[in-house]
Structures are given as structure tokens and as C-alpha cells.
Amino acid sequence: MSPLFLLILVTSLLRLLLGSLMGLGIDETYMVAASHHLELSYFDHPPIAWWLTHAAMWVTGSDAPVVARLPFILLFALSTWLMARITTALFHDKQAGFWAALLMNLSPVYGLTAGGWVLPDGPLDCALLGFLWFSLRATAVIPGGGRWGNWLGAGLCAGLAMLSKYNGALVLIGLPLFLVTAPKARVWLMRPQPWIAGLLAVLFFLPVVIWNQQHHWASFAFQGDRAGGLRFQPFAPFGVWAGEALFVLPWIWVPLILLWLRALRRGPSEPRGWLLALFAATPVLLFAVVSIWSSRHILYHWSAPGTLMLFPLLGAEVARRLQAGAPRLRRVILGTVALVLVALALVGTEMRFNWLTAAFGPGILGKGTDVAGGVDWNDLAPQLAARGLLSTPNLVVAVTRWNDAGKVDYALGGRFPVTVLADDTREYGIVAPADHFLGRPMLLLTPDNHQSYILARFAPLFDKLMVLPPVTLRFGGYPFMTLSVLAGTGFRGLSPADVK
Template sequence: MKSALLVVLTALLFRLILAAFSGLGIDESYMVAASSHFAASYFDHPLASWWLELGARHLFGSAAPIVVRLPFVLLSGVASWLLYLVTARLYGVKAAFWAVLAYSLSPVFSLAFGSWVLPDGPLNTALLAVLYALIRALGLPEGKPAPRWWLAAGLFAGLAMLSKYSAALVLVGAALGVLLDKVGRRELARPWPWLGVMLALALFAPVVVWNAQHHWASFGYQGGRAEGVRIRPLMPLSIWGGEALFVLPWLWAPMVWLLVRAFLAGATARVSWLLGWAAIIPVLLFAVVGFWSSTHILFHWAAPGYLMLFPLLGDWATRRSVRMLRIVAVITGGLLVAASLIIVALVQFGLPPLLAHSFKPGKSPMLQAVDWTSIGPALPPGIDAIAAQRWFDAGKIGYALRRDGIKLPVTVFGPEPHQFAFTTPPASLLGKDVLIIAMPGALMQTYERFAPDFASLKPGPVLPVLDHGQMLLAIPTFIGADMKKAPQA
């Protein structure tokens, strides 16, 4: 236990360093910029991650990176310890140590989900809590079922659904595992599992109500990601390859093999059976969707499935050479720490001059890694709001203003406004003077598009995005006076 605790605390330390000394990425900036109040749900995801960063901002009175990221870093520690508890109960403390170590070395789980403002951090914590409650309720591995744990499973299942809709994939898989387990079917004849289901549904109800009140916007957006037909026979392999890189190939390969073995062993191996069913839907679904859909599949979407396989991986590691495992762990940890420190160094000190000058304006990768706080002093006086044409530009600009305490509404005049459509609807700016961000596209195209919507439209200042004095991007603008009608998407 002490060794596992040391791993958890060491990983927390490096996540805190990364969280404190690197700027917010595109998705993070968007979440902080587009959230202005506590709501029953939001456009992209349910409420959990939005409430966490909002709560941190209200508590500390700041939108600094370490502040908005702090709840997610702390939750990563809770998730690590829940994984330890789950694995220790199922396979023993040695397996639990290796499971926690593998989790802490996996970039997507340890760094991305463990320190960034993303819904995946709360999701992972809630799903591991569901898994722990479920094995207690079923009496796994060889104990007596504890029916009241079904209420805890329902509570955490509701919290998982309040984190991200993809929680349903793991929950449905776990439910199938219970249904196809002899003891599980016997437990389903009692009222406790159904009371847990009712509790989960009650917690998720506000999200349904919000969607009903907003024309099912969030459900429609997430449900539409599999639309479009484009047969790509090799895409599943590409998707699994990307997932392997995110998890780490030398963790991903044994995980997949252990998943196959879990199903080959069948329902008599109750523990691996449950874990396999909890994992299988996310692992398979997105690869299958990639085969026939034109949707761009993001590799981290399947991560909840792999999360369920860490206990199996920990047990597998106990039968491998300790010396070899230590060598792999040291090398992996060294690479992870080095990558984290390089990111921090680049953000804190900027790119070396030779490398910085090799990127054309607007093409530097540092545009995503640094906060665009240099635009604040260049804003013209007298404007009432800022409008970008893309949600991710609005996110970077809006976060820069929020971090500097500049209270200007930010919205999107474009076809995909996301949460900005609800935070600052374009129609709410009628009669206002709006600074319009001219990217993307030519200045003339921007002028012709928005000139009819304002009493007058004239060139505004160029907003500089700087990194340690190096110009990363020059943003042209227009000032629209007295908005007459909301621009069409």
C-alpha cells in the first residue's frame, strides 16, 4: 500500500506542475470561456466538468490555469486510489500496485485526463467508483453479495452520466456482464439494483430536462457524430493504433489480449467476465463506427473501456519478471516526466529562436500551448462584445479575457457556436458595438458577410498573440457599430 501511495502522490506532484505552468489547450480554454453560470447541462457535455471549473473560479476568484485545473488534478488522485481499491479487492495488493503504476504512466489517463479541464477526469473517477460499488454488491471475487452497495453503484453511475454521455457505454456493458452472470441474475430479482437504477436516472434527469428545453441540442450534437457514410476498411486498425499510442503500446497490447482472454474464459471466471463486458463496447464501438462513418473519431473516446482493463493488467503483471517490469516502468516514467518538463519549459521560456522562426505566422504549435493574454491591451475602447467565427478561436480569446478579468461577452458568428450560442446568443447583442474577429478567411469576405448586419462596419485594431515577444499570430478585426440583426450561421 505504501508503494502505491507513493506512486499516486508522485504522479499528483507532476500533474500539479504541468497544470500550474502550462497554458490551457483549445478545449480547456473553450470550456472556461463559454461557461458563465451553473446550469443543469451544457451543449457539449453534461454538467460535472463545467461545475468543477466554475466552482474553482468562484472559490478562488481567479481563472488561472492551476485554479481551473485543480479539481481535475485532485480527482485524478481519487481515481488512482479507487483503482487501487478495486484491484486489491479482486486480485491482491501486488496487482493493485502494478495497476496504479500503469495508470499513472499512461499519458492519456495520467496527464491529459489527470490535469486538464476535460469531462474525462470526472468520468474516470465516477466509473471506477461504480466498479468498486458493483464488485461489493456482487460479492466479488468470492464474498457474499452486499445488496445495499447497489445504491452506491446507482449514485456513482448517475455521477458518471453527469460527466460524459459515453459513460453509458461502460454502464451498459457492465449491466450485460451482470445479466449474464448467474449470481448477478439472482441479485437482479431483488429491489436493490432497481433502486440504484432509479437513483442514477434521477441524478441524470436535469440533463434530460435541459435538453428538452433547448431543442435536444446536446443529444442531437453527440448523437450526430456517427452520421455520414464513407466506407474505410482500414480505419478500425488506424483507430486502434491511435488508441494504443494514447494509452501506450506496451500497455495497450496486453490489455487487448487480456480482454480477449476474458471472453474466452466465459462467465465462470466472474471477475474477468464483468471487467471484459464493462470494457468491450467502447473498445469496439468507435472502431466499427470508423469503418463506415465519415466522422473523425478521436482516439480518447474509447478510453473508458481501457480504464476497466487496468485491474486485469495489474494481475497479469504479477506473473511477469519484476526486473523487466521495473526497467519498463523507469524508462516510461522518465519519458513521461521529460515530456512534461519540456512542455513546461517551452511555455515558460518560449521556443528557441531558431525553431520559433521556422514556423509561419499562425502555424506555430505554441498557439495551442500558451494563453492569448497579449490581446487584452490591444482591444479598442467602447466595444460591448467580441465575436469570433469559430468556437475554438472564441475559446482562446474568451479565456484570455476571463483570465485578465476583462468582462466582455464573447460569442460566435458562425455555423458551430457550441456553448457560446447559449452563453451569449448573437441575438442578445442587438444594438451593441461588436468587435468581429476576421479569421478565418480574407478581410473582404468577412466585411461582405457582416456589413449588412450593422449600421456601420470599419476596420479595427490588429490583435497580437505573442509568446515571449515572438509574434505567433496577428488577428485582424472589424468594429461593427449598432448591430441591426443577428448574423446568419
């Protein structure tokens, strides 16, 4: 059995195990619940992650966490193979390919979140690696280039990347930059292949454009607003880079950036490094630059598609140093493997059994809400049903935050419409806007336990609104969240002032 095949097998089995131990995170639950509605695209992101989740649930008849995560685990197995294949072809060294693939798996932002969670990042990374592979061959940076099939493959993977997540476009920019700046590749600008490939990518992206046109460009506006606001923060990029380093692992991120800078310095004279550096440049730089003026929070994983493109350089460098004899580097890699395995064991077992609370008492996790994002609210439906609250005809369940909507919707198995009584409704404002349920009875669930405030805020929306005993959710035998419960009749709809 080859080391690469063993790596893919072991890491996939670990992700399956972890996927069965852990409940769905907030974003995962939101995506799983929303994916019951099959759409051309979705409010937050393009549709591939939702389509994959919908397909997995349709084929198996289950929405269990490990089932929803299965397509993403399989895609990352393919991503691991692609990373090894790309690096081996670039540097003619199977060891370099193995080290690039291993280090990618050890980096949490790739090996954990993109590799095993229901998020758009997994499909995006796989599509981008496919795009990189075909681009390298199409431009003859690696042998076998220049054929129509490679250019069409690059266009296909570019389209799949754009159907996965918008920031994939930042990596795709690297190919035209390479064609313009690399003398031997410039000839392709006068040939039809890259232009046809670009047209193919645009055609794949059409569902997203059509959906946005039908929904007042909601998704484009939402994502574009993240660069909004205006303030001057000259040191903000250092915070962004520090966060990115933490997500990748600092001792992996720093060498990636140093190798990127070296490739930029060498320029087009070294086409392999130049192409990889250009593919990485826009994501690595853009979000740090935007942070200088944007008042919005920059999420550290947004630049991850850029640093992903640099792992072949890191794999080659690690292979070169190990072949020259570098015992300290080998110890660092083995220590990272041990650290990641221990961390996964601790997190996986805690999110399954809540042993921290059992060992140290409820105070160890504050008031309990710290774990709520990664715990399925499995006892919500039985508690509500036992009190007869789910038997009301035409019942609608309402929440006050979009991130609670997915948790509630998933816990209730999609049996009731779930709407959000707030200004930030995300996909629920598309599939279940509150004003579609005028006159319907509503069960309002909110983690806010200030009953006087809740009544003052929401009573005007109903003919009658009653406060009922709260529901306490438990995790591993211990309470972790209390939800206020209110029953309303004669819903009157929302005005702009109601959702502030």
C-alpha cells in the first residue's frame, strides 16, 4: 500500500469517525436545514454545498451528521490525491507530493473544516485544485499541455469553483495574470482555448446569476457589503495575518508565506513557482488590504484558497530538506501529527460525551452557551411534543436569530415552517419570510430569558402572545441552554421597526 493511499484511507476514516461523534455546527445545521429546499442558488453562497447535502440526504433518507458530511469527506479525499499528484508532477518527486498532501491534512482550516464539515470550502478547494492541475497542463508548465481537453478541464473546474464559493474567483484571477506575465504562456492569449474555457466557467455560474436576478441581487449585495464601512486601521492587516496563521497553524503558514515571497521574487523565470504565487496572491493580499478600511469583521478562513495553492512549494521544500537530513524538521512534522490527533480526540469525545462538564462541573464551559453551536438540539422536539405544543394546526415556529433557525429546523426534522423575526434572516428570509404567515399561530423560541423585554418587543406582532414555561436543552446529561417559549395567535406581520 502506497503512503499516499494510506494517508487518504486513514484520514478519511478519522473524518468519518469524527463526523459521527460531533453534532453539526451552527453553519452546518443551517446549511443542512436549508438544503431541504432545492434552489438554483442560496443567499449566503453559491449552491454546490447545498446540492451535495440535498443529494446525500435524498439517497440515504437520513440527515444524520455523518451522512450530511459524507460528500465533503469524499471530496477532501480527492483533494488530497490532487495535491499529491500536482506536487509530484511539478517537482518530479513523489515524496514532495506526499508531504504536500500530509501538511494540507494537518492544517485545521483544510483538514478539519474544509475536509469534513458541511461548508462550501470543501467543494471549493477540490475544484480549485482541479483548476490548478488543468491550468498547469494547459500552459505546459507540466508535460501534456496545450490540448483542448486541458483548457476545457480548467474551464469546467473554474465553473465548479464559482458554483462553490464566491472567493474562488480570487484564485481564478491567477491564470490570466500568468498568461499576461509569463512570456512563453502569452501566446495563448491569441488562441481560442482560454477564451472558450472562460466562457464555459461563466456558463456554469449562470444559475447563481439567475437566482440573484430573481431575488433582487440579494447574495451579491450581502457578500459585497462585507467590504463596506469606512475607518482607518493601518495595523489591521497584522491581525488578519495572525488569525490566518492560527487557522492554518503558524509553523505551516509562515513557511508557506516565505515560499510565496521567494516565488514572487524569482518571477516568471521560474514558471512553476510563478504560477502558484499568482494563484495565491489575490486571496492572500486582498482581505488584509480590505481590513485597513472595512468596519466589517474579516473572517480568517477567507484567504485559505490562496494559501492552498502554495502547498506544492512547501511539499517540495520539505522533501528537499528531509533528503538532506533534517531531524528537527522530521520531529516538527511528527509532533504536529501527534498534536492534531490528540486535539481531534479531545474535541470529538467532548462534543459527544460532554466529559469536561462531567469531570469539572457545569461552570467549566461558562453558562453552557459556548457549546451550543456544536451540539444538536435533539431533545427540543420531544419536550415540545410532550407539552402538546406541536399539535396546533398550521403551526409556524419562529426564532429571533438566523443562527438559531437552522438548529430549530434541524431538531424538528423540517416538519414545520421556521421563520426568523429579525432583520438578518439569511436563507430563511427567502424560503420562509415571516410575512408569508399572516394570521398563522406561532411558537416563538428565543434564548433571551428576559420575559418582559420579549413581550414588549413581540406582543405587538400578534393578536395574543403568551409566555409559556421555558425549555431546557441538555447535552451529555447536563443543561447547556434554556429557550424562552411563547405562543402567539393571529400573527400580524413585521414592519421595519419590528426587526431592529
